[in-house]
Amino acid sequence: MMALDWRNRDKEMVSHLLTNAHMPSDDIIKGFYLLLDLAPDAAVDHPYILRDLSQFIARAVVDEIITPAHFEEIEMRSSYKLGKSILELSLARYRATNSGQMMVKYWGACNSGWTELDIKDMKDNIMRLLKDYDMSGDFDEACRCMINIELPFCFYHEVVKKAIIYMMGNPHTRMWILLEKFVYTGVVDDTQMAKGFKRVEESIDDYSILISIPQANLMYRKYLN
Structure with a gap:
């Protein structure tokens, strides 16, 4: 309910969170009932x-968190006129032509409206966060x-990536503890964690990394084990 007051970018993050939370559909449905x-x-x-x-309900169907069949189930449980109107609009959104594209663009992309300078500032803020x-x-x-620093949920992989690279250049750092706590507490989900490691793998042969960390490739393989 809080997300209804948030900005579009944050609403998009909530949709991403629902998709990546791997919650049972029945639990999602109960939440929509409420x-x-x-x-x-x-x-x-x-x-x-x-x-x-x-929009949240229609997006949940497009993202295959719930199925179209759940519309009827939810409608049977909804006893208020406004609730039924919400469901009718959800169904109309879902059935619309190119609904999938419309749904994922409705709130705007996760980095919608961000300039290259915004992203650079975000990365600089992440480095300050890690050093602190x-x-x-x-x-x-x-x-x-x-x-x-209003770090979007879909950008958490960048924290993981920079933490790993920071750790390569600072063997006695606390970064591994930070990554473990991210996993243990669920602050960073499995998808963003895996994406962070993948981004390191993709950039491991970058000259700017190798010039400062010659053993980067070897160290990365060690972290994977």
């Missing part, structure tokens, strides 16, 4: 709930920094 039941009261504070919640953590070992503060 939201639809709360919709009439929530509409007071969220005037665009019809538009936004219908290496000095303090304060995991909670590292997580707060990720929020404060």
Whole structure:
């Protein structure tokens, strides 16, 4: 429900989170039941709930988190007029021509509106975050920094990538502990973690890395083991 107040970029991140959370469809459906039941009261504070919640539901179908058959199941459970209207709009969105493309572009891409300078600033902020953590070992503060710099969920792999490269050049760093805590707490999901490692693998032969870390390839293989 909180996401209804957030910016489009953050709503897109919530959709990504639902897709990557690997939750059972039944649990997702129960969540939508609850939201639809709360919709009439929530509409007071969220005037665009019809538009936004219908988008979340339709997007969940497009992302194959739930199936089209669930529409009928949800409709049977919804006893409020607003809830039924939300479902009708969700179904219309899903059935629309090119609905898949429309759904994934509705909130905007995860990096929508970002300039090259924005991304550079984000990467610089990530490096400051990692260096601060290496000095303090304060995991909670590292997580707060990720929020404060408005790091998109779909960009968490960049933290993983930079942590690995940082670790290659600083053997006694705390970065491995940070990565372990990311996994243990679920702050970084398996998809973003794997993507971070993949990005390192793709750039491991980059001259800028090899010139400062000649053994980068060997060290990366060691981390994989």
